[in-house]
Amino acid sequence: MQTTQNIRFAQLDRVLEAVFKDGNPIVKEAYSEFDSPTKTFLDVDALRTDMSFSPGQEKTFFYYAIYYPDTKGTVSERKINLNPGAVVGHSYRHTQEGWGLIFLQCDYRKFPIVKCRIAVNSPERASKWSGSSPEMSSPDSWDWKIVRRHAGRLVRLLRKLSKEVENDSDRPTAK
Structure with missing residues (x-):
């Protein structure tokens, strides 16, 4: 299940609040910054702070892994050792893995x-x-009905x- 939608920056807070509305999620960076531990966001304020954006800012893409404990699956963090010289001055980063993780991507390039997504x-x-991926636990350990419920709620909100946004753009502008 997936969707990619364009929303206004002013609407983004509704998405972040929806992530934390139900199920006491654990939200982490899907990929850590280079040579850094993965950041964890325990509430909407922490996530909102991480996603703050100003026009002209260098970082325009934010990527998170959302785990709802009631989905019962297993999540692990894997260290990715970079090939020497692949990213100058850096040697590793971390990623989150789990079959039922819900991923949130936000791209600000057209702010x-x-x-x-x-x-x-x-x-x-x-x-x-x-x-x-035999190192990951069995997909059968996840409660897929609950995974779909959480993901579906977020997908419906984005749509x-x-x-x-579409309805606002269809309205005639005042002259």
Whole structure:
């Protein structure tokens, strides 16, 4: 299940609040900064602070992994050792792994429009790919009904917010 939608920066707070609305999630960077531990965001204020943006700022892409404990799956953090010289001055970073993790991506390159994407594996996709990642726990350990419930709630909100943007652009402007 996934969707990519364009929303206004002013609407982004509704998405962040929805992430924390239900299920006491653990939100982490999907990939840490180079040579740094992964940041964890325990509440909407911490996530909002990390995602703060000003036009002209260098960082325009934010990527998070959301784990809802009621989904019962196993999440792990893997250290990625970079090939020497691949990223000058850096040697590693961390990533989050788990078949039922929900990913949130926010791209600010067209600010004040934010391109938001919610993505999560289906149980079928996770089962198909599980053989290629034997270090990860079985996809069967996840409660996929609850994964779909959380992901679906966020997907529906993004689509609704995108429709609001579309509806506003359809209105005639005053002269």
